[in-house]
Structure formats: C-alpha cells, structure tokens
Amino acid sequence: MNEIYTPDEVAKLFKISKHTVYELIKRGDLRAFKVGNKMRIEQNEVNRYKQLMETAPALKPSADHSIRLAGSHDFLIEHLVKYAARHTQGLTIQPTYVGSLEGLMMLYRNSCDAAAIHLLDPSSKEYNIPFIKQLFVHEPLTVMRFASREQGFIVANGNPKNIKCFHDLTREDVIFVNRQKGSGTRYVIDYYLAEEGIDPQEINGYLNEEWTHSATASLVNGGKADVAFGIQSATENLQVDFIPVMKEQFDLVFRWTEQNHSSLKRLIDLLTDTAYKDSMQNKTGYDVSEFGTIIYEHK
Numbered sequence: 504m505n506e507i508y509t510p511d512e513v514a515k516l517f518k519i520s521k522h523t524v525y526e527l528i529k530r531g532d533l534r535a536f537k538v539g540n541k542m543r544i545e546q547n548e549v550n551r552y553k554q555l556m557e558t559a560p561a562l563k564p565s566a567d568h569s570i571r572l573a574g575s576h577d578f579l580i581e582h583l584v585k586y587a588a589r590h591t592q593g594l595t596i597q598p599t600y601v602g603s604l605e606g607l608m609m610l611y612r613n614s615c616d617a618a619a620i621h622l623l624d625p626s627s628k629e630y631n632i633p634f635i636k637q638l639f640v641h642e643p644l645t646v647m648r649f650a651s652r653e654q655g656f657i658v659a660n661g662n663p664k665n666i667k668c669f670h671d672l673t674r675e676d677v678i679f680v681n682r683q684k685g686s687g688t689r690y691v692i693d694y695y696l697a698e699e700g701i702d703p704q705e706i707n708g709y710l711n712e713e714w715t716h717s718a719t720a721s722l723v724n725g726g727k728a729d730v731a732f733g734i735q736s737a738t739e740n741l742q743v744d745f746i747p748v749m750k751e752q753f754d755l756v757f758r759w760t761e762q763n764h765s766s767l768k769r770l771i772d773l774l775t776d777t778a779y780k781d782s783m784q785n786k787t788g789y790d791v792s793e794f795g796t797i798i799y800e801h802k
Contacts, residue, residue, distance in 0.1 A: 506546040574606025574619035603687035621687035630752035643759040646799040651790040655748040679708035680728035735788025
C-alpha cells in the first residue's frame with residue numbers, strides 16, 4: 504500500500520522544518536498533490552527523495568586543516584581555493600558545486616563544514632538568513648558576508664536579439680539556457696518570472712539546465728543559446744555582453760564542530776587577512792566593500 508504523508512509528517516521524517524518541506528515542494532524537488540487545499544506526498548515519493556539525499560554528493564571527511572565546502576559555484580570561491588593552496592601551510596579547501604540549496608542541506612546533514620550560498624527569500628526579499636533560520640536551530644553557526652554580485656542577462660555580442668527584460672525570453676526567436684533547480688540563480692530567475700506573471704512553459708529552453716555560470720555563458724558564447732541569466736564575472740574572456748538586472752548577496756556559512764573548529768578558525772584568519780582582502784579587489788562584477796562582516800551568528 505502506498506501510504507500518504509502530510510508535510511508535517513515528512514518534516515519529522517527528514518528532521519527539517521515544515522517550511523523547508525513546502526519550499527522543496529514549491530521548487531519541484533519533492534513532488535506533491537492536493538487533496539482539497541491540503542498538500543500530500545506519496546510514500547514512493549518520500550522514498551525517492553530519501554534515496555536522493557543518501558546518494559547526494561558527499562565530500563570526504565576532513566583531515567587536519569581541511570575544509571569541506573559545498574554550495575554555489577562562484578569565481579571568488581575558485582579564487583579562495585587556489586589562494587589557500589598557495590598561501591597556507593596544510594590548509595586545503597575541498598569544494599563541491601551543487602547549488603546553494605543543496606549546499607545548505609549538506610551543511611545541515613553535517614556532510615560539509617561550510618556552505619557558499621545566495622538564496623533569495625521571496626516573502627521577505629532577504630538573502631540567505633531566512634533559509635538558515637529555518638534549517639538550523641541549535642547548531643553553532645557563523646555567517647560571513649563574502650560579496651555582492653551583479654546578476655543579469657548574458658547575451659551574444661551586440662545583443663542581436665535585443666533582449667531587455669524577462670518577457671523577451673518568451674519570444675519564439677529566443678533560446679534560453681537555465682540553471683539547475685536548487686541553485687541560487689534559479690531561485691532568482693523563478694522569482695522574477697513569478698513577479699512578472701510569466702509562465703515558464705512559454706520560455707524556449709527553460710528546461711535546459713546547466714550547473715555552473717561558466718557553462719551557461721559558454722553556450723551563449725558558442726551560439727547554442729541566445730540568453731542566460733548569471734553573474735557578470737562569467738562573461739570575462741568571452742565574446743558576450745552583460746545586461747545588469749540586480750545585485751545579490753553571496754555569503755559563507757560555517758558550522759562549528761569539535762572536529763573542524765581548528766580548521767575553520769584558520770580559514771577565517773585567512774579570510775580576514777589584509778593580503779587576502781587585497782587579492783579580491785577589482786574583480787569584475789563584485790562589490791567586496793562588506794566582505795568579512797559577520798551578519799549572523801548562533802553559538
């Protein structure tokens with residue numbers, strides 16, 4: 504018999520908040536159906552999601568002074584990984600780029616030590632903190648502002664399709680390339696589509712998903728898509744143009760444990776070092792004026 508669960512029951516099964524369950528349903532990561540005006544989830548769907556979580560990318564347990572970092576792909580994160588390898592003795596960062604939501608879920612499951620995220624909460628219009636407060640109640644956390652980033656349309660040189668707004672994505676002569684579900688950029692895209700009253704099914708290429716900003720920008724550069732939505736820094740060294748739409752907040756979330764305390768302290772010492780701050784200056788598409796600010800802490 505295929506048992507039916509309520510969102511409350513699913514929340515207890517996965518040890519997450521009810522709000523997170525509704526967010527997973529809204530994103531399409533957890534399939535549900537309505538009985539009247541109530542959401543219900545079938546047992547086989549619960550089993551599918553459980554298996555997905557068990558097989559999600561998990562980084563190797565951290566050795567001494569090794570940090571497992573999961574979440575959004577970003578060029579400043581790539582820079583941090585390389586900088587740590589060159590300038591610190593024994594401190595290594597193991598990154599895995601799985602998107603902001605999955606990075607935060609990996610941190611929740613203690614499958615990593617830090618998460619890099621940029622998640623826009625549609626209700627409050629606030630970045631990151633609403634999601635963190637939903638998931639983490641008792642865990643010691645520190646959230647550091649990493650950078651503000653320019654997000655916008657990535658188009659071919661000269662913008663030959665004259666793309667100016669999200670409604671242009673619905674035109675028959677425009678091919679779009681999307682980001683994967685769970686990425687912070689996908690949250691932003693879907694937020695704007697909802698705000699503008701645009702049906703995603705009207706967009707040619709909405710279901711074409713890529714996992715990094717580099718991949719979407721490269722498809723536009725190669726003529727396989729007319730437009731992507733991503734960060735300005737992805738356009739460097741490519742024959743594409745960038746049309747800014749908004750600024751977003753990109754943050755680092757550290758979850759403290761007895762095992763990683765020494766390593767995380769070393770990482771934060773590196774991040775707050777003047778030499779590292781100087782290395783982040785003048786990066787295209789970033790504002791690092793608030794870099795290093797602790798915006799939330801739970802001890």
